[in-house]
Amino acid sequence: MLMRLPDKKHKHSCEDHDHDHKHDHAHDHGHGGHHHHHIEIKSEADISKAFVIGGVLNLVFVVFELAIGFMTGSVSLIADAVHNLSDVVALFLSWIGFKLNKSKPSPQFTYGLKKTSLVITFINSITLILSLIYILFEAYHRFIQPQPIAEDKIILVAGLGIAVNFFSAFLFRKNQHDVNVKGAYLHLMMDAFISLGVVVAGFGIKFTGWTILDPIAACLIVIFIAKGTFSLLRESFVLLVAGVPLAIDSAQVRSQILSCTEVAEIHDLHIWSLSSSDVALTAHIKMKEQKHPGDLFLKNLSQMLRQKFTISHVTIQIEIGDSQDVNCELDNKC
Template sequence: MGAGHSHSHDHGHGHSHAPADFGNAFLIGIILNTAFVIVEAAYGWISGSMALIADAGHNLSDVLALLLAWGASVAARRPACERFTYGFKSSTILAALANAGLLLVAIGAILFETLHRMAEPAPVQGETMAIVAGIGILVNAGTAALFLRGQHDINIRGAFLHMAADALVSLGVVIAGLAIIWTGERWIDPAVSLVIVAVIGWGTWGLLKDSVAMSMLGVPKGISENKVRAYLSGLPGVDAVHDLHIWPMSTTETALTAHLVMPAGHPGDGFLRQLAGELDRHHRIGHPTIQIETSRAACGTGC
């Protein structure tokens, strides 16, 4: 049996999906939202609005999420070393998972207090609710705009979705404040808090599901294992494909290893360069490693 182990990323490897630098966006977002959390929580306490306090709690979790995502994006740029030969790219996956956990904690805390307020509604200053939440719309929408690009990164997408959802939640609080002014009904405030919890829960489920799948080395969303296998199987001279593995190195970069059975022998570096380019362009896989084998005996029952 003849076999050649070829690292195709040495021949045309691209970094087109490396994390973009969002350092300024993270810094601005953290400063704006931290200031707003303090203001919103204070006025929520003064006005007696559980909706404002719930939204402040959500915004606080988003500040922590931004800090985690920023730290992970910085770590991902650190070079590889003797112990961490892939570098620290996977820290972005850990940050996404931690962010989902933070949101679950925030949901639990807000839900507990909201149910208490549902049982014993307290007087609320609707005017204060509407004004503070109106400021929140501007802060959250402005922060979301900072992360509008870079949606292929789950951390950046998470930051954008959090801020966009916060803007919508703040709009809901404005409407609730106006409704309280017009009707004087106390139940409106905790009812809006429940809606906020539902919105947070919906976004958290998607983030949790994606981050857990990545941490389990699942094939990243948007990449089809069947299509990649079909592409490799259809290459000239390839008789079989086995031991195909596709996994996320980070929230933006994907790796692949595969064994190609090519009875005619190793096709040369040009073949590997073309293969790497096609995987990067059409399947968003930038780190392929290919092993060439000349006999099916190497794959046993796997091909």
């Protein structure tokens, strides 16, 4: 995600940038203000359908590929099938996470069940890593004990796997700002490349007779997909523990708020993910003048944070004069 970085030297009034947005609203609560805007994922029904179609297609193919893999004795084909099976589970979990991400708030769960989707995304990345470990384990045994392989069947089945996985990934090509959708897309694309590697290994064995190419292909596939897997794990972990999303620089956010001419200082700044697609911010802002800046200031500040940093839920507490919030214990610099 690309962000336009603010100019630290430029001071401007947040009241100078009033834009008309249909879904914007601001609330003034005593000495604070609250503004929020939710980014909706388009075609929710289409995405749900994509999860179902992709899951069913891959489940049918897994059963077929496992059977052929054991018949031919190909570790790369078996590994591909096991990895596909993990992705069937991943698609199911991602679909649940996507649906929970749309849950409505309740008196007990005031943000809804959106946070659950982050837990599911983390589980997805863990299952993918376990699949990689299994592939390496099977490849190691085939290095030690090479076995004859029916390469023609391997090429045919793996070729079918490429078609199934690319088609399934195509269903998720859009709306990847949701981590669950992104995770599903990444799983399926990895499976397609794994199948491609198996096809290459099959042709290599066919023309050279070197059965060791089968476990070599499996190891190369693991190396190829490991980077993306650990990246997804890191991203989901940061979101799960309420860390600042990797695409947002908290120092730049602080600098942008301070660039408003009305603002004297900012403290108790917190940025975290409410879900796989919604980011929240809370902050205490001390004003230069001995009066509340008004709803227009809060509205424009919220719009600016959303446009520059994709922060969709902003809560600001205004402090005037020498007032000090005794509750900001999380910020040691208060």
